[in-house]
Amino acid sequence: MKLCVFSDIHGNRHYFQAVLQTWKNSEFDRCIFLGDAVGYFPDGVWVLDWLQENDIRCIRGNHDAMLTGAMPIAANKDEVYQIEDTCQHIRKKNLDFIQSWPDKIEEKFDNINLFFVHGTPDSPLEGYGYEDSAMAGFDQPDIDFLFIGQTHRPWIRKNFHTTVVNVGSIGLPRDHGSRPSYAVLDTITRQAEIIRLTVNPLPILQAPGKIHPVVLDCLRRE
Numbered sequence: 619m620k621l622c623v624f625s626d627i628h629g630n631r632h633y634f635q636a637v638l639q640t641w642k643n644s645e646f647d648r649c650i651f652l653g654d655a656v657g658y659f660p661d662g663v664w665v666l667d668w669l670q671e672n673d674i675r676c677i678r679g680n681h682d683a684m685l686t687g688a689m690p691i692a693a694n695k696d697e698v699y700q701i702e703d704t705c706q707h708i709r710k711k712n713l714d715f716i717q718s719w720p721d722k723i724e725e726k727f728d729n730i731n732l733f734f735v736h737g738t739p740d741s742p743l744e745g746y747g748y749e750d751s752a753m754a755g756f757d758q759p760d761i762d763f764l765f766i767g768q769t770h771r772p773w774i775r776k777n778f779h780t781t782v783v784n785v786g787s788i789g790l791p792r793d794h795g796s797r798p799s800y801a802v803l804d805t806i807t808r809q810a811e812i813i814r815l816t817v818n819p820l821p822i823l824q825a826p827g828k829i830h831p832v833v834l835d836c837l838r839r840e
Contacts, residue, residue, distance in 0.1 A: 619727050620647050620803070620804055621646065621648050621649075621650065621803040621804075622641070622644070622646040622648070622649045622801070623649075623785050624650075624800035625651065625652035625653060625679070625736065625787060625800075626652070626770055626788060627654065627788045627789040628654055628655070628656065628657045628658040628662070628681065628789035628790050629655070629656050629659035629660055629662035629789065630659040630661070630788065630789030630822075631659070631661035631665070633788055633817050634798075636815060637788055637798055637815060637817075646802075649675070650674070650676075650723065650765070651677065652677050652734060652735070652736050652767040652785060653676065653677045653679025653680075653719070654736065654767065654768075655679075655682060656685050656701065657681035657684075657701055657704070658698070658699065658830070660700070660703070660827060663704065663707050663708060663709070663712060666712045669715075670712075675723065676715075676716075677722060677735065677736055678742075679737075680737070680743045680744060683743055684699070685704060685716065686713055686716050698832055698833065700828060703828060721736070721742035722734060722735040728806060730763065730805050730808065731762045731763075732803075733761045735764075735765075736767050737767075738753055739756070747768065747782070749773040755777060756777065757777040758779055761779065762780065762781065762808070763810060765803075766782070766783070769784060769786075770786060770790055770791055770793075771793050772784055772785060772786030772793075772812045773786075774801075783801050783810050785799065785800055785801040786799030786814075787799065791836070794839060795836050796818065796837065796840075797815065797816055798815055799812055799813065799814045799815075801813070819838070822837060823838070
């Protein structure tokens with residue numbers, strides 16, 4: 619089985635459509651989204667519609683939880699997050715869809731134990747798994763692959779029992795702003811890899827609308 623795992627689209631339709639173009643030539647048996655469909659960029663509703671129409675298995679992220687009221691929105695941060703703006707356009711079917719998302723998924727494919735979460739296993743919505751953190755050394759005998767998002771920085775680390783894969787971000791890469799990423803796992807070969815694209819951010823930078831300057835600065839990172 620070939621499994622595609624992606625995360626943190628954050629309403630960035632321009633980047634996501636570029637990724638979707640490459641997926642037309644890919645044969646994934648299954649796709650799993652690790653959360654944060656909304657926030658930062660204006661097209662969160664479009665992203666939610668796409669995920670639902672394509673029957674994608676989804677996990678809830680912190681921005682999704684803010685949108686439904688399950689987590690508070692810090693007033694001093696929403697100028698950046700743009701969650702309240704998305705709330706003005708959200709429909710009941712979108713809210714119902716998000717509220718059906720679990721905080722984590724545990725699956726077994728081809729005798730491989732997989733764990734999927736937005737943040738970290740002990741803090742699904744608010745945990746951050748950086749490559750230089752203790753999270754990178756996560757190692758459990760009953761988990762073969764752990765897939766995480768949240769940090770917007772992709773990396774892979776193979777430990778004795780568990781391979782930890784941070785799939786990075788499609789909508790807002792924080793290391794190289796024009797390079798969205800996702801992960802692919804081949805369950806037969808037991809190999810995971812990070813796939814990165816290069817997308818021109820100029821259409822966003824030239825017509826930013828309400829997108830916060832801090833977010834635009836991320837897209838400029840080389």
